[in-house]
Amino acid sequence: MNIKQASEQSGVSSPNIRFYEKEGLLTPTRNRSNAYRDYTAEDVRTLKLIRMLRMLDLPLSTIQSVLRGEQPLAEAIQAQQAVLEQQAARLAGAIRFCAELTRQAPRMEQLDVDDCLKRMQDPQEPDGFFTGWLKDYRTVAENEQKKRFYIVSEQSINTPEDFAEALQRYAEAQGSPLCITKGGMYPEFEWNGIRYKAWRGQGRYCDSICCEAVFPESLQTGLPPRRERLLRWLWRLLPAAVAAMVLAALALRGRM
Structure with missing residues (x-):
């Protein structure tokens, strides 16, 4: 079967199938006759397994280890259960914090x-969901900026x-050269x-480039x-406000 049929039967999108192939899963x-990919029923089952494990939030590296036989499935799921229980505890802390703020109804x-x-x-805050979240926000923000700038x-x-x-000038200003693989x-x-x-966006006073x-x-x-x-949702919805919180937290830490 072709990739469209494999996608329909497995519930995994075609771009994700290509990505899983690229990652060796x-x-x-x-x-x-034509060098096109030819997916089997076993490939579809593998895609369904990947989809199931991703729904359990297992990292791709762990799924890869399971598929290669380097880690037993039961062991991976047991480890993920512990991770999810920790996340649940942090979420419970976040819920309590939100409930407290809701009761206070502050302006x-x-x-x-x-x-x-x-x-x-x-x-030291019990089940503190927000422990280290500002650092994680910076990680997410930097990653999102890598995806599009x-x-x-x-x-x-x-x-x-x-x-x-223009591309080379920008890369040189950032101190990291780039390699153009396709012109035009x-x-x-x-x-x-x-x-x-990349593509060009024309403005009234200058041109911009979307990468x-x-x-x-x-x-x-x-x-x-x-x-x-x-954190990605917060970055997209309130980037300026969250950035201000990051700066405030850093300033607070500097005074402590």
Whole structure:
């Protein structure tokens, strides 16, 4: 069967199937007549297993070890149970903190933010969900910026050469050279080990360049999936507000 049929039968999207193949979790055979991937019923079962384990928030590295026979499935699930129980305890702490704030019903301008941050970061706080969350926020923010970022060009971009020059100028300013793998007005390049595709955005006063990772799903933070999803949501919804909280927390830590 082809990748579309494998996706329909397994419930795993085609991009994710390609990503799992790239990571070595799946190795379908190739059709000799056209070199297309040819998925078997066993491949579909493997995809369903990967999907099930991902729904349990198992890291890809652990799933890979299980599929290679390097770690027994029961052992991996038992270890994940312990992780989930720890996450549940942290979430219970977060729920209690939210309930307390709800009872107090503070106005934004009256809320003692310093006290809240101190308690949220206090490692002695029982089941403290927020312990280290500011550090994790920075990790998520940096990772999201790797997935997509924008460059403001000082000069107009009218030719592929202009495009390449603007990309190289930006990379040099960051102190890390890039390698253009495909030229044109929709170039592709590799930078810091990540493959990107780029396109131009025309503004009134200057041109901008949008750079997007070709395989964003390959950029992993190593954080628990639920925690990462929450912090990614906060980064997208309230980036300025959360950044202000980070600075406030750092300033508070400096005074302690």
